[in-house]
Structures are given as C-alpha cells and as structure tokens.
Amino acid sequence: MKFRGKVWKFGDNIDTDAIIPARYLNIWDPQGLAAHCMEDADPDFVKKMKPGDIIVGGENFGCGSSREHAPIAIKAAGIACVVAKSFARIFYRNSFNMGLPIFESPDLWGKVKEGDEIEVDADAGQIRLIGSAAARLSIQPVPPFMQELIADGGLMNHITKGRKK
Amino acid sequence: MGMTITEKILSRHAGLAEVRPGMLINAKVDIALGNDITAPIAIDAFRKAGGGKVFDREKVVLVADHFAPNKDIDSAEQCKLMRDFALEQKLTHYYDVGEAGVEHALLPEKGIVVPGDLVAGADSHTCTYGAVGAFATGVGSTDLAAAMMTGELWFKVPETMKFVYQGRRRPWVSGKDLILYTIGRIGVDGALYRAMEFTGDAVAGLSMADRLTMANMAIEAGGKNGIFIPDAVTEDYCRNRAERKYTFDTSDPDAKYHSVIAIDVEKIEPQVSFPHLPSNAKGISEVGDVRIDQSIIGSCTNGRIEDLRIAAEVLKGRHIAPHYRLIVIPATPAVYRQAMREGLFDIFLDAGGVVSLPTCGPCLGGYMGILAKGERSVSTTNRNFVGRMGHPGSEVYLAGPAVAAATAVAGRLAGPEQL
Numbered sequence A: 001m002k003f004r005g006k007v008w009k010f011g012d013n014i015d016t017d018a019i020i021p022a023r024y025l026n027i028w029d030p031q032g033l034a035a036h037c038m039e040d041a042d043p044d045f046v047k048k049m050k051p052g053d054i055i056v057g058g059e060n061f062g063c064g065s066s067r068e069h070a071p072i073a074i075k076a077a078g079i080a081c082v083v084a085k086s087f088a089r090i091f092y093r094n095s096f097n098m099g100l101p102i103f104e105s106p107d108l109w110g111k112v113k114e115g116d117e118i119e120v121d122a123d124a125g126q127i128r129l130i131g132s133a134a135a136r137l138s139i140q141p142v143p144p145f146m147q148e149l150i151a152d153g154g155l156m157n158h159i160t161k162g163r164k165k
Numbered sequence B: 001m002g003m004t005i006t007e008k009i010l011s012r013h014a015g016l017a018e019v020r021p022g023m024l025i026n027a028k029v030d031i032a033l034g035n036d037i038t039a040p041i042a043i044d045a046f047r048k049a050g051g052g053k054v055f056d057r058e059k060v061v062l063v064a065d066h067f068a069p070n071k072d073i074d075s076a077e078q079c080k081l082m083r084d085f086a087l088e089q090k091l092t093h094y095y096d097v098g099e100a101g102v103e104h105a106l107l108p109e110k111g112i113v114v115p116g117d118l119v120a121g122a123d124s125h126t127c128t129y130g131a132v133g134a135f136a137t138g139v140g141s142t143d144l145a146a147a148m149m150t151g152e153l154w155f156k157v158p159e160t161m162k163f164v165y166q167g168r169r170r171p172w173v174s175g176k177d178l179i180l181y182t183i184g185r186i187g188v189d190g191a192l193y194r195a196m197e198f199t200g201d202a203v204a205g206l207s208m209a210d211r212l213t214m215a216n217m218a219i220e221a222g223g224k225n226g227i228f229i230p231d232a233v234t235e236d237y238c239r240n241r242a243e244r245k246y247t248f249d250t251s252d253p254d255a256k257y258h259s260v261i262a263i264d265v266e267k268i269e270p271q272v273s274f275p276h277l278p279s280n281a282k283g284i285s286e287v288g289d290v291r292i293d294q295s296i297i298g299s300c301t302n303g304r305i306e307d308l309r310i311a312a313e314v315l316k317g318r319h320i321a322p323h324y325r326l327i328v329i330p331a332t333p334a335v336y337r338q339a340m341r342e343g344l345f346d347i348f349l350d351a352g353g354v355v356s357l358p359t360c361g362p363c364l365g366g367y368m369g370i371l372a373k374g375e376r377s378v379s380t381t382n383r384n385f386v387g388r389m390g391h392p393g394s395e396v397y398l399a400g401p402a403v404a405a406a407t408a409v410a411g412r413l414a415g416p417e418q419l
C-alpha cells in the first residue's frame, strides 16, 4: 500500500463530533456523510480537499463516540489515509474493520505543514516528505492481525472468508 | 502472577486460563448492543455478509433511543429499519418508544447486563456497565455486525490503571464530580486503550447510580472500559433484577497495573467541565461569573432517579432564572414513573422547568434542547465537544445534577451552596 497526497493538518483530540456532527447521523449513506466530512473542525474542508489527499492529526484522533460514520465519511470523501500521533481506540478499531488505512506516527505532525505533499509507504513502514530530500519518517508497524483485516478488505470479509475455509 | 478483574473476565470469555495485556484474543460476547444510529449500518453489513440469523436472539439487544421518538423522516427510516430487523429476528430485547430508555440506563436497570459479563456495544458509553463488574466496551457498527453473526469479537487485552479514591465526600459531591475531577487530572487521553479500575474506601460507599455515572465516562479519558469490583452494593442492585446467573470477579492482590493513581476525595468540590473538552474541569469555587441559558438534566450519565432526586432537592421551593430553560429527561420509563410518583415532576414544573420523555435527545445534539450560536448549556451529560449540542458556536458545560439545578436558579454557573 502506497499513498501520495496533499496534507490537511488537524490538531489534538479531533473528536468524532467534529469529523461528522451528530446532526447528520440520520444519514447513513456514505456519500451523504462525505458531504459533511470534518465539518465542525473546518466548515470548508470538503470544498477544499481532493480525493487522494491525506489527513494528518495530532494525539487521540477520533475520540468520542463509536460512530463508524466518522471513518466512513473520511473514506467516502476520498481521503487516502489518516496519519496521526495517536488514535482513540474505537476509531482505530472501526477504521481497520471497515478498511480505512490509518497509521501512527508521533513525529510527522511536527514536520509537515498544511499543503505539503507526502508519500506513505505502508509496506516499507515509511513516510517520505516530498521535496525535502532527507526527510523520511518511520510509521508504527501495523500488527499482523490488523494487516490481515486490511488484506481481507475489513472484518466482515475476514469472517466470511474464515467461515468458507 | 495474578490478574486484574478485567483480565479475568476476558480470559474466561476467551476460554484461556490466563491473558496478559497486549494479547489479541477472540472472546465470546454475552450481550451485543446497538441503537438506532449504529444498528442500521451493522444490519446492512450483516446482510451483505450473508448473515441469516443472529447468533442468539436473546443476546442481541437493540434500543431506539437516540433519535426516537423519530425526530424527522430520516430518523424514522433508520428506526424502522432497526425495528423490522428486530421483529424478523424475533429479538427478545428490542426496545422501542414506550419501553425504550437511554440504552445504558435501561440495560443495567432491567438486569440485562449482569456482573461478570462481556458486553460489546456499538455505542461508546457501553463502558457504563463496568459499574456492575462486567467488562463492557464500545465498538463500531462493523464489530456489532460481526458479533451478531458469530457471537464473538476480537479484543486486545488492555493494561489496567487503578484509581484509588480515599476520604469523605463533601456535601453535594457525587460520582459525576469524582469522574470529572479524574478526567481533569489525567486528560482526555489519559487512559487511552486502558482499563480504568475504580477502587478505594470512597467508592465502596458509592451507590450503583454513582458508579454507573463514573464508569460511563471512562471513554472520556480514552479508556477501553471502566470497572468496579462487585461488592454488597452490587449484590443489592442485582439480586432482584438480574436476568441470568452472575459471577463476581475480583482483582488478585498481585495483579499487575500500568499505574496506580491515588485521589483524595476530601479535596474535591462540585465540578464543572468547561468547553470544549471533558478534561477542562474546575471546582465550582473557581468557575467565575458565567451566564448560562439552559440546563439539561438527563442522559446515560445522570438520568437516573437518584440524579433527579438531587435536582429536585435543589429546586424545591425555588424558581429558575428569568428567560432560562430547564429540561429534565428521565432516562428510562421506570425512572419516569418513579419520578412522577415521588412528585418530582411537580417540583420541576413549579420551578419553571419541563419534563421530557426518555430519549438521548439533546445530549448528542439530536433534538429537544438544541443550542443556537452563542448559547450556553450546563448539562449532566458526558461530552462538551464543539457543536455537541447544537451550533458549533454554542457551548456545553458538564456538571452533576446539583450544579445543573443550582445553575438554573442562578442563571449563572453555581452550586447549591452558592444559592
């Protein structure tokens, strides 16, 4: 897995109410949710971003409610992956379960600005900052079980595959 | 080496003699829970994966509480989707308007969750059930789909942080104040991925209502679960309501903890968490002069009869400030009936407040008390994130029922002792 895209930067403790406000939780169609992605953190986010872009977050990204609408909205908006210093646990779990690639990097946040371009190489466990020759950062290795989930295309596919065996 | 209560419950449900923090396990779930917001996505995933029947129709619990009674057409569609599924699957525990209350108040009250259980709920405040000595944690909709299908789920065994509360509580200090203070001390990610075990003399004297409030907010510190060791209070609470046999687990004396945090309860005064994080907690004497527009008393955090009694005690013989809104939301039909019988509704109405039917309502910015730009609400709920209860330019102050009631009278942040 390799992702190359433009960085959108957010701070610490970006909660799921900021990612997809509860007033839109009467929607569950992914495209409908995508239209409000990150709305209470940055009201113009959806207008500004392009598919393939990357969200870079601080500590505890995705804290708050268990709503899977949050990773769904991010994925459906076309964000390639999220890299944060750390993730809240239900968001972390949900992302793997539904197939949104996310990576932990304690150092990236301090090294990029909004609009920079980066390349995340999941297989090599590295992030490259485009345009700055020396800048390569490592990402926290993804546990083998989680890699399996992603390779199978999420938890439900993983289970159905296991059942067929 | 010994195990903590969390590790013991997990090991039993994974069929292992022992588990250690960091292990990935597959565990059986006793209860899989969803609500009108999270269940529709789970049901869709369940059907797409070819799920025919749920693994056990007695163990899948669905509650219409967030946007029910249906607040608009889209919500009505979501509730209907869940209702149709529940009827098709002949679920024994399906709760709709009239029987439904806020899920995390309803399940313990009805004895659906019992000590020693492993509960996975597609709602982050599922951690509430740790109050009765269960391992209970919030998961997502896909997890719920998987649990409904297989009766099992993967978990990473968390490390445990032990909180030791000691000393006497001051007047008007409740479980809510202890947990707001605790989150203020460790931060909103202070217990990230970890179990929070609440112990000490001061919690031994806490009612089940207070324990439910504290375990409820473990997630607000990033915790995977919050848990109390079952004791005589647990036994009293469960004896006549538990639907199934239950197990009291305890932590071994030589169990290993990530950390042990001592909290001197005598120092804690009624707390208020300022916008926009639950960790922005201050003692009531330090809040300054903050004008407030509305009080919400309810939710899975503080919508139980004990909470309503505290609010009524403060409001009795008093009237709320001019142009102020006081909205009381009993969390379940049983709480509603009990409050009505005890005459609490009269007290709230005489004070100039209103009483709503059981629902999550304004807690998550759904309906019945949404804030306009610039408005402020003090709320006995659990989250004060930007836009949580309405316009992104509004503000939520978290507090216990005593402060929410006193603030309604004063029109500014206040505790009962400031009236």
Ligand code: SF4
Pocket: B066, B102, B103, B104, B123, B125, B299, B300, B301, B359, B360, B363, B364, B381, B382
């Ligand atoms: S009352 Fe609030 S926190 Fe509790 S389940 Fe409902 S929306 Fe969630």
